[in-house]
Amino acid sequence: MESAEKIRxxxxxxxxxxxxFSIHIGIPLRTVEDWEAGRRRPPEYVPRLIEYQLKYEELxxxxxxxDLDAEE
Numbered sequence: 001m002e003s004a005e006k007i008r009x010x011x012x013x014x015x016x017x018x019x020x021f022s023i024h025i026g027i028p029l030r031t032v033e034d035w036e037a038g039r040r041r042p043p044e045y046v047p048r049l050i051e052y053q054l055k056y057e058e059l060x061x062x063x064x065x066x067d068l069d070a071e072e
Contacts, residue, residue, distance in 0.1 A: 004038040006047040010054060011036070025050055 011021040011032070018036070022029040034040040 002038075003041050003044070003047055004036055007032065007042065007050070008036045010047065010050055014054060025053065 011018065014021060014024070016024060018032050019029050022032040025032075031040070031042075035042050
């Protein structure tokens with residue numbers, strides 16, 4: 001998968017706008033827009049790091065929900 005498509009897919013999975021996604025991952029909005037449009041390419045490790053970050057956050061969220069459910 002091309003990096004522009006990968007970045008777009010990751011953002012769409014979060015349900016965030018480009019602006020909110022850029023804030024969430026700490027990358028300037030213009031950079032995210034350029035990556036998605038294919039005007040610039042991120043370093044190869046960046047899409048992987050973003051994917052890992054999102055997976056980690058998902059796992060933490062699930063664990064917290066499980067812990068809350070267990071307390072009830």
